[in-house]
Amino acid sequence: MTLQDSRGETLQPSAYRLRCRDPHSAPAYGLGESVPLTGLHRVPEDLIGESLTALLDLTIPENAKVPLFAAEWVTVDGATGGSWDHAPDLSGDFAFSYPLPPAEEKDGQRSYLVSLLEIVLDEVDLLVDGEFVNPSALLTGSGYFPLRVRPLAQPHPLAERTENAKAAIRRQPLFSVSQTEPTIPILARHWSLLAPLLRISKNGEHTEPEGFRLRRTGDWVVPSHGHPSEVYEHLARVCNVACSFCYLFGNPDTLAIARAKKSIARDELDTRIAYYRPQERRALFSAQWELNEFLVDPRLPEVMKTLRETTDRPFFFTTNGNPLTPRIVEQLAEVKPVHFVVSTNTVDEPLRQEVMKERPNRTWTALHCLQELRKHEIPFGVSLVATPDFPLEDLTRTIETVSELDPNFIRVNEPGFTRDHPSPMDFDTDILWGSVIEWAQSMREKTHVPIIAIPSAYEENFFYDDPLAARVIGTIPGSPAAACGLRPGDVIVGVGYLRPTTRSEVVSSLMLVKGLVKLRIRRAGQSLDLTLDTELPPTYPYTGPYIGKYLVPHGVVTAPSISSGDARGIAQQIEDVGSRYSWLVTSSLMLPAARAFIERSVADHADCIDFVVATNDYLGGNIRVMDMCTVGDIHAALVRHQEKTGRTPDLILVPATGFNAHGRDLVGRHWGDLERAWNIPVRLLGHTTQFVF
Template sequence: MALLKTDSQVGLPRAREAFHRYIGSILGLALCGVTLQDHRGEALHPTAYRLRCRDSHSASDYGLGESVPLSRLQQVPEDLVGESLTALLDLTIPENAKVPLFSADWVMADGSTGGTWDHTPDLSGDFTFSYPLPPAEEQAGSHIYLVSLLKIVLDEVDLLANDEVVNPAAVMTESGFFPLTVRPLAQPHPLAERTENAKAAIRRQPLFSVSQTEPTIPILARHWSLLASLLRFSKKGEDTEPEGFRLRRTADWVVPSHGHPSEVYEHLARVCNVACSFCYLFGNPDTLAIARAKKSIARDELDTRMTYYRPQERRALFSAQWELNEFLVDPRLPEVMRDLRETTDRPFFFTTNGNPLTPRIVEQLAEVKPVHFVVSTNTVDEPLRQEVMKERPNRTWTALHCLQELRRHEIPFGVSLVATPDFPLADLTRTIETVSELDPNFIRVNEPGFTRDHPSPMDFDTDVLWGSVIEWTQSMREKTHVPIIAIPSAYEENFFYDDPLAARVIGTIPGSPAAVCGLRPGDVVVGVGYLRPSTRSEVVSALMLVKGKVKLRIRRAGQSLELTLDTELMPKYPYTGPYIGKYIVPHGVVTAPSISSGDARGIAQQIEEVGARHSWLVTSSLMLPAARAFIERSVAEHADGIDFVVATNDYLGGNIRVMDMCTVGDIHGALVRHQEKTGRTPELILVPATGFNAHGRDLVGRHWGDLERAWNIPVRLLGHTTQFVF
C-alpha cells in the first residue's frame, strides 16, 4: 500500500488552480469582442465568474462558489482555436485507442491554421485517470466555435455582475446573433457509456463517475469532443484521432473535502458477491450520473487515492461516484483500514450483506474501532435468503452468524430488512425476534421501491403494501426493545398521524441514557429543559445541546408526563454515542428527520428579498402534508402567497416518490404542469436542496440553477435541511 502523503511539506497546488486557469483563458477568449444579452435583449457586462455549487455552505466547505475576476483581452487573438487548445492541453493529454499523445501536430479541418505540442510525460507514479470522449453535441464551424464552447463552459460556471448571477440568453458576434439555449431540462448531457470497459487497452473511467461529483472533468471532455470535430491530428506524419483524454497532473485534482475516510474506502464497494432480486441497482437508468464497474478498483488507483487523502487539511482527490455494492468483498480492506486509522480517528461506516464478515475479518475490524455497520440480513431463513439473494450456502451461514461476532467484539451495528413480497411479514417477524436478542442499534425496514427499468416483476399495490408494512412495524415496536425505523420514514409520519411535524419518538438505542429514562415508541416530546421544540429537527438540536439531568416533557396516549434524562450516564453497548453512520441519535433518542425552523427562516427571507407576492414551493407527494402544515404553522405571514407544486419522479418511474430522487427535469415538468393548470407564472420558485449534492447536481448531473436559466424568474434553493424533506 502506498504511503499516505500527509506531510504538510509535500506541497499541493491551490484547489482547482489549474481548472481556474483554464476557465479564465476560455472565458477571456469567448467574451472578447462579443456582447452578451439576457432574455429581454439587454446587454450584460459580467465582471467575474464562480464555479457552480449547491449553496453557500457547500461553497465554503468544498472550495466552490468563490468569485473570480474575469480577465478581459484587449484584442481578439488571431488563432482563437489554437489558444483554447493550449489552455486545454495545460491540464489534459489526448489519447487515441492505445497511447497518450504527449506530442502531436494539429491543423484546422479547412487547413487555415495549425500547430504542434510537446509535453513531458507525468513521472509521478500516480494512477492515470483517463476518460472517453462523449458524443459531439453539435457541429461547430470555426466561426461559431467559441459560442459552442461558451455553452459548454456555462454548464459549470455562473457569470457575475455586481456579485449577482447573470444568465446570458444570447451572444452577438461579428458573425451574427447566436442564442445560448439551455439544453432541455429532461435531457442529460450525452456522456458515452455508464459502464467501464475494463478490457480496453486503456482502462478509461466512465464520465458518469464524475458528472455530478466533479463536473469540471466532463467540461474538459466535451471541449475535446468539440475540437475533435473541428481539427485534424497527426503524430509523426500519420493521422490519428483522439478517442479519450487523461488528466495531465493528478495533484491538480486534490480538492477540499469533508475529510471522512469514506472518501477512500467507498471505492472498495464497486462490485458485489450476491445478486438480490430486489436490488435497486438493477433498475438504474443508463443515463444516471453514477458509473457501473465490472471490476474492483485498480490497486494503483487505490494507492493514489490513499496518497492524496489529507484529513487534517480536509483535502482529498476528487470524488468519483460509482454504484455502491459490497464494501467488504475487496481483500485489501484490512490493510486499507489500518492505513486510514493512522491518519484519522473518525468512525468507519459500512453497509454490508454480512457474508464477508468472517470471524477473522470482524477481529481485524475490531482493531481499528470505531467502526459502525448496517447489515442487510433480510431474513434468518437460510434457504429463502439463498434463493432471493442468489447467495452460496456457506456465505449465508457466515452472514447470519456475523451479528454474534460483531456483538462479541462490541462493534455497533444496525440490521436492515426489505419488506418485499419475497419476505412475508411473518418471516420478517421471526427475523426481528431473532436479531433483537443480539442488541442491534436499530432495525431498518425498507419499503419496497423500484424504478421503471427494474427487471424483476413488482406487481403489487404500493399504498396497500406500504400501509400494511407500517401497521406491522408499529405493532412490532411494542414487542422489542430495539428501535424499528420504516424507510422512507416520511410515509409513516405524513399519512399515519394527525400531526406530521410532531416530535414523535420511534424508539431508543439499547444501553443509552434515553433507554434508561423510560422513553417509549410513540411518545411525543414537547419540552427539553426550558426549551419548547415544535418539530423533530428542533428536538434533536435541543438534545444535542443539553447536559446533565434534563427534564423531558412528553405526551403519551393523551397524557402529559415528565421524565428525567441523565445525559452523563455512562453509555453501554450497543450505544456508543450520538452518531451511528449517517444517523443522529442524541443520547439514544431515535426520531424521523423533519423540516426545521431554519427552513422557515430561509423561506421567509427568500420571499422578502425577492419581494414576491406569489411563490411556488416544490414538494413531493410524500411530504405534501408536512409541507402544508409547516407553512401554515411557521411561515403563516406568507402562506396565502405560496402554491405547492408536487413533483413526481418521472425520470426514475416505478413507485419512487421522494424529493431526494427528483431530477431537474422532474421539477421542471411539475412546474410546467402547474403553470398550465393555473394559468399563472410565479415571481419566485422555491426548490428544496434535497436531491442536490455539494456541486448542486442532481441524479443525472444537471445543476439546479438551470431552472432559473430556463424560466427566467428567480429560483432559490432551500438549503438549511438537505435530506428527507419536502
C-alpha cells in the first residue's frame, strides 16, 4: 500500500509520534517522542486476526454483563477465526470499563483498512525525516481511497457523556478520556469498527461486545505533573446544591468532559492513589469529569492525609463552603499547605438558599466557614458571581463583610452562559459586564483585598488606553506589596533599574528582584517611587508568589497577559515558514491586546499579520474567550475571513490556550486537524502564558 499527499506525491513515513500539543512542551508529558515505523507498506494477510490480537493485548471486550476473558471468534464471511483465553486481572485494581461508541458512518466503498487508518491518524502524526507529513490518500491493490478528515465542526461520536451508574457494568463515558487519554477512544472506535466484522461466542453461545475494559491498569501509568490534584479532583464529581447560574448545567452533550451521577467508586479512588507517584512524576492516566464540589465526598480528609504523606505540594480547593464544618476545617489544617476558593456569592442567607438551592443548615456552615479558615490560618479567596440574582448592593455588602476576614483575594465572575443553559439569562452582556467593572473599580477603593473581575481581559482591554500596562488590581494582605503602599490602579513602570514596558515584563522583573527595590509607578498622572522590601516576613494570608496557577510576585496582583516569550515565538514561526502573509487567530475579547502586542513586540512582522476573530459558536450564549473555542470554531472563523478578504494565508497562527497537553480541544479534536483540512502550515502559539490572545 502507498500513501500520497495532496499533490499526489508518494509519502514514505519512517516514524510516527502520538499527537500532542507541540514539540516544545510535549516531552514534559512524555509525549512527542517519535517511534520508528517498520512494515507500514505491508498489509498483513490476516488483517482482521492481527487487529483483534492487537486490541486484545490492551483490552478485554465485555458484553452487557460480563468481561469476555475467553471466547471464540470467526469473521462474518467465515474466512478466518480463532479463540482467546486471557487470565482475569487479579491485581485488585479497579477495572476501567468503557462503552463501544456508535460505528463510524458507513461507506460501502471503504475497506476496513482505510477506515482504520483514518481512526489511527486521529491519534498519531506520521513523520518523514522528523517532519510531519499530511497523507491525503491511500493506494492499495483494491484502488485509490481519499483519507477523510472528519468535518471540523463535528466531534467524533462517543456514546453517552453521562455515566450510567445503574448498569450491570459501571462503564465510564469515553468523554472522560477523549481529551486526556485519546488512545482509549481510539481503541473504542477500533472495537466499533471491528466488532461488526466478527461473530463472537462464549461457550458456544453468540454474544455481542458492548464495551471493553483496560486489560492491565499498569499499562496506563503515564508521565504527570505530580500534583496531587490529579487524584483529589476525582472527589469533585457531584455537588450538593444546584446554583441557578452553574455553568455545568449549560455544557453541551458533545463536550469532552464526562458527567457523573455518583461520587467516585472507592476502588477507583484506591487505584488512583496506589498509582500516584509524585516523586517519579507518574500517575494513572487522567480523566476529565465535570468539577463539582470537592468536599462533598466524606472520604476527603482521609484521602488528603494519605496524599500528604506522598507530597508537600499545596492542595487547592474550590468549594461552595457548605461541607466546611469546624471539624473538617480542623482536619484540613493538619494537612497544610491548603488553599481555598470559597464560592460565598452572598452573605444574605435566604438569598443564597434560593439562588443556590441550598438547605438552611448548610448555608449556615458555608457562611461561617470563613471564620474557621481564618482561625486555622488557612488562606482563602472568596468567589462571587455578578449574576442579576445577586444585585450589586448585595455584592457590596458581601465584600464589606468578608473583607474583615482577610481573604487573599475576592474574585467577581462576570455572568456567563452557554446556548444550552437551562435558566434564562436575558441580559445585555456588555451593559451588565460594564456596570460590574465600574462597580468593582469603585469597590477597590473601599477594601484592602484585591478584587479581580473575571475574565480580567474584559476590563484590561476595554476600560484602559493601554491593554498591556502593568496595572495593579490590588495587593494580597500581609504581603510585601501591601506594606509598600501600592494601590489599585497604580501602573508599575519601573522595577529597580529595570524599565519593563508590558505587564508580563513587570511580573518577570518582580520575580527577579530581591531586597529593597524601588518601584516607579504612575498614579493619577503623576510619577511616584515606592520601596518594596521583598525580604519582609509574610504574614497571613500571604503565603508566596503563587496562588494556584496565578502569579502574584511579592503580593502584587495584576491580570495575566501575553509574554515577551510569545513575541519571540511568533517571529520564529514566521521566519521558519518564510511567511509573507500570516493569519493570527484571536478572540473579540483579546483583539485590542493582540493588536497592541503585535505592534509593540513583533513590530518587524506587524505588516504581514492579519487578525482573524474567532467566536464561540460551539458553546454559544455569551461566551467569548479563545480558551473555549473549538477546532470547529477556529475553522469557521478562517472560512469567514477567507470569504471576506478573498485571500489565503501561507501560515496560520493559533493560540495554544484552548488545547491541552495532547493538543485536544473541548470536544477532543486535535488542533492539527486544521492543518490537515487547510493544507497550510498551522502553528500553535503561547507556551509560556496562560491566557493568550
